[in-house]
Amino acid sequence: MTKLDTQNEFIARHIGPRDADTAAMLELLGYDSVDALTNAVIPESIKDTSILGEQPGLSEADALAKIKAIAAKNQQFKNYIGQGYYGTHTPSPILRNLLENPAWYTAYTPYQPEISQGRLEALLNFQTLISDLTGMQIANASLLDEATAAAEAMTFCKRLSKNKAANTFFVSQHCHPQTLDVLRTRAEPLGIDIEVGDEATITDASAYFGALLQYPASNGDIFDYRALVERFHAANALVAVAADLLALTLLTPPGEFGADVALGSAQRFGVPLGFGGPHAAYFATRDAFKRDMPGRLVGMSVDRFGKPALRLAMQTREQHIRREKATSNICTAQVLLANIASMYAVYHGPKGLTAIAQRVHSFTAILALGLTKLGHSVEQQHFFDTLSIKTGAKTAELHAKARAAGINLREIDAERLGLSLDETTDQAAVEALLALFAGDQAAPAVSELAAQVASRLPQGLLRQSAILQHEVFNRYHSETELMRYLRKLADKDLALDRSMIPLGSCTMKLNAASEMIPVTWPEFGNLHPFAPVEQAAGYTQLTTELEAMLCAATGYDAVSLQPNAGSQGEYAGLLAIRAYHLSRGDDQRDICLIPQSAHGTNPATASMAGMRVVVTACDARGNVDIADLKAKAEEHKDRLAAIMITYPSTHGVFEEGIREICQIIHDNGGQVYIDGANMNAMVGLCAPGQFGGDVSHLNLHKTFCIPHGGGGPGVGPIGVKSHLAPFLPGHGHMARKEGAVSAAPFGSASILPITWMYITMMGGNGLKRASQMAILNANYIARRLEEHYPVLYSGEGGLVAHECILDIRPLKDSSGISVDDVAKRLIDFGFHAPTMSFPVAGTLMIEPTESESKEELDRFCDAMIAIREEIRAVEQGRLDKDDNPLKNAPHTALELVGEWHHAYSREQAVYPVASLIEAKYWPPVGRVDNVYGDRNLVCACPSIEAYQDA
Structure with a gap:
């Protein structure tokens, strides 16, 4: 019988290794299936905590059609709201x-x-x-x-x-x-x-x-x-x-x-x-x-x-x-x-920019003169592109008329309204505005106003x-x-x-073209963040659905999409914990425990949130020293606010003791912040919100496919358990007004379609498969390279999570070749270096992601093995210790x-x-x-x- 359903090829497009490649990689590792491998990697205590489900994904064509229908619900008005946001070409x-x-x-x-x-x-x-x-x-x-x-x-x-x-x-x-x-x-x-x-x-x-x-x-x-x-x-x-x-x-x-x-x-x-x-x-x-x-x-x-x-x-x-x-x-x-x-x-x-500015100002001066002629009171004597107008009892009526004409003006108060012109304003737009304010009068002609108008910039402040x-x-x-x-x-x-970017902890995975396409649609690009909510029905649907998707992926109860970077997500998470403690009268809780292995942003964020950092030790295997953690949690139990812990660890391992760690913190009155930087190893396999986390930030530019952009943009939403939900970031344009961490209510809203598309096309099964393949690829690299470079940390059975750390320090001692030399030599092979000297100085942290094919993984491994042979030549005197391909690279x-x-x-x-x-x-x-x-x-x-x- 002919199969009638649309085939979803996206999962196979996103995941690099083919079936035969996967079988070969598993054979090297000694496992007969991906399920068997991940079953050995994930600790027993957190297995089966994922609530993601097994819903199938949509095909690229179907997902694009669905998001197109969502985008069409956004209304593209002519925006004169200003307030720091302007139309542009x-x-x-x-x-x-x-x-x-x-x-x-x-x-x-x-x-x-x-x-x-x-x-x-x-x-x-x-x-x-x-x-x-x-x-x-x-x-x-x-x-x-x-x-x-x-x-x-x-x-x-x-x-x-x-x-x-x-x-x-x-x-x-x-x-x-x-x-x-x-x-x-x-x-x-x-x-x-x-x-x-x-x-x-x-x-x-x-x-x-x-x-x-x-x-x-x-x-x-x-x-x-x-x-x-x-x-x-x-x-x-x-x-x-x-x-x-x-x-x-x-x-x-x-x-x-x-x-x-x-x-x-x-x-x-x-x-x-x-x-x-x-x-x-x-x-x-x-x-x-x-x-x-x-x-x-x-x-x-x-x-x-x-x-x-x-x-x-x-x-x-x-x-x-x-x-x-x-x-x-x-x-x-x-x-x-x-x-x-x-x-x-x-x-x-310089001439073009100045001409744009002069044109914007000229139209604004023309509009101000026209409004004055119509009997309106313009409050500004000097201005560039923005006016506020005393409109008294007619304010609400003017807003209603404007919206009926597809125009948004700025809401100042009941007696005044504002408007800002921009690069996209033309003569027809000024005529429409004058007609709006004219009411029953005849609007003055723009050409006549232009002949009378003078600059309204202050003479003493001209550049x-x-x-x-x-x-x-x-x-x-x-x-x-x-x-x-x-x-x-x-x-x-x-x-x-050009090539794989094997950066540990940064998750440089495929940013699929179908995910990127909606970003530049005008239906998403042309909306002002302070436009009336009814004009953003598409964004409302998109953000509501995306929040639910991220709750399912993390096991949390509520999500805020406002933080516009991972650092801001960390900060918003700690603010939620702080506000929760204050709401209970625990205003003395200001101690944040942070393991030595944590991301550097964690202690910086804790300080910004008004907390005092207490560092806890790690053991010889890179895991959190639970005895030291317990001692410090009990020592500070009356002031303990939180722990910030990265999971899987920054060392690339699923620590067995994570549930015990969470319990220790909770027993001593604190909250558990789990850094979501390494979420790419967990989606569909285990969920931080289900094994002890109270809040996590997510890097959508890592796990959820928003591109890094050469160093930004990022999106860093937070997921929280229900008791922290009342303390998620608010905004002047949201129901909760307090706690804004970004200028706009939904932060970097226009790139959220990327993550929506990724999750929609992958579905629950695809997201779980992606995590499993990320773990497979990392373990394949670790196994191929372990006889050439020591793998610094591993979990039970010698397995790693989604990344592994190669120790270059012994080679520095034997050859004089440093981690920097290896990193720069990789450039000659056409590769970006892995993460250098983090979290351990003198090491390389490698994360291949699920998107890289076995062929590319092998090409990288071959490069690393060739570099090891060059180091061996230095050790043996066949290459000069100072004048060699590594010291001179690239x-x-x-x-x-x-x-x-x-x-x-x-x-x-x-x-x-x-x-x-x-x-x-x-x-x-x-x-x-x-x-x-x-x-x-x-x-x-x-x-x-x-x-x-x-």
Whole structure:
């Protein structure tokens, strides 16, 4: 009989090994089935805790049709809400060649600079763009959103202000409301007082350690802050200014009127609204403060030939190294979105950006004049693109008329409404707005208004300094040139579209095309995050279904999708625990136990949540030392708030004692936070919410297929048991108003369709199979390499979870070859290095994921075995201990065609295995000098002459 149901091929497309490959891999490991293998890996105490079910997945075509129907429920109104979110045009060559290009969106964080020069250059362009527009000396490579950037600025000011007696941070009432929400969330656990008020009425600046101002103001006004900044400085307080980048092309930048920090969003530089994200925030400051600046910083160094090379600078500031002493827990940025914004500036150039800004302002001035002629009271004397209008008793009626016409205006209060114009506003849009406000009157003609209108920017604040003079912003203005520039940069990098990226704990798996397609649909991209909820019925359905899917995958009772990075998920999880204790009167519970093996973000997050970190020991096998944990839990039982534990462990093992660990914490009054970084080993097999966890964050950019984007975006939702559900993040636009951790109610909403698609196509059976195959692939690699490199930790039967750690330290002792040398040599084989020296210095942590085929796993193993043979040659004296392929790796094409000074051959340097002859990746630079880069910090585009001199 003919089979009539649609065949779901997606699971087999997503999972790399074929059936015959799987059988061969199992034979090597000594198991007759994948079920038998995973049965041996998962501890008895947590087996069968998964509640996922066995529902089948949909085919790619059916899933796309289903999500298309969901997207169609979103209503695409013309948005004039503003409040930090604006319509913009994503230039088509950027959409096609960057946002939709796996060479850009599948790349990892540029920790290996030799294979990241393309995206590092794009980020350096971003930093230069921000420094230029803000008038600041140094800018970072992006933060998560404007509100969290403001929160970082608050703690930045607290650390650096010389007014140590003050504990209050002043926030202008003219800041965006969502920024105020996040600031209050961040300030409370740290004991910082927030005072919101009118900056014009401040009488004693010495009462504050810092201040946040908005420029232009959220309601549209442009204030001259120069005298105010001087008053704050005279009182030893620091000043942060949240500034609109497009407005700064026309207005005096914050750095020129004395601000210490400039921050804001780069969203309107070509990044769709996307119901709130992801969008790149920016943070810029003075050179003197660079070592305290949060986030990543791209800097210029040199390679081993003395030629310019880019790298992430001053990484010792990061939370992975500084742990609870870190100034921020941010572990990711918004690289993909920052690169879109930087290329938007490259494509338009200084003249194009200024022309866009002038056009937006001209339409706003025309609209203001027209509204005045119609008898409406516009509140602003000076403005850029935003107006607030006194509409009195007609306010509700005007909103209703606007929505009937497919228009959203900003709801300010019962007596006033607001509107913001943007790049997408044209003459017809202004005419429609005037007609709306005209009522029974005849609307004035836009052409007549244009002939009468004058600039409404304040004359004394017009920008005098030039912007974007560097060649990169003045060359690539044709589509041909930009297309080739983007291709040139992508060709410098290694991303998942070229080869396996075997990073332990980072889960670089397939980001399937069918998952990515809905992201750029206008039905998801064109919604404002503060649009009326009835216009977002599609998003409501999507988020409701996704929350249920993630509850099923984790065994928790409720999920919040708001945290827009794993670090923010950690933070939201600890805030929920903190609020739960406070609700019970346990305000003394502030101790967080964290094992030595934990991710570096864990202790940094605990400190941000106002908790005191107590470190617990690990045993010789890398497991949590339960006796030490029990002793410390009992010692601190009256103050114990939580434990933060990663499971499977950071060492790549399912620890047998996890249920006992959870019970110890609960018996002593604490809550259990289980870090979900390694969830890719558990989905469908065991569930943290069922074996003792109270809260977990999930990295949707790891387990659930959102791409890493070269270092962001990420999504870090949290799942909680029912008793913590009342304390999930709230928002001014949600039922619960308190506890916002992101600027938008659903964080990076526009990339949630990726995870919805993945889970929908995989189904319960497919998700379980993915976890099993991730475990199989990791154990296959461990078994193939164990006779060449010691596998540092394993569980019962010598098995690992979804990742394994190779110990390079004995080889350093015997040969002088370091873990860095092995990592850089892998570049010559066309591979990104595994995770280096984490969680144990001198080791490599390898996670192959389920998406890699046996052929690719073997290619990686063959490379590692060939490298071991080269190390053996050094040990035996057949290769020089200082001049060998590992110490000199990676090798560039330029070195190959130059005079050859090495004792080994050119062929061994660049074609160590035959398969490279067919497909060779050529690193654009030699090994980068990290120390030189930090001592000679350059964090903006250098002049062309500097390159030529080098």
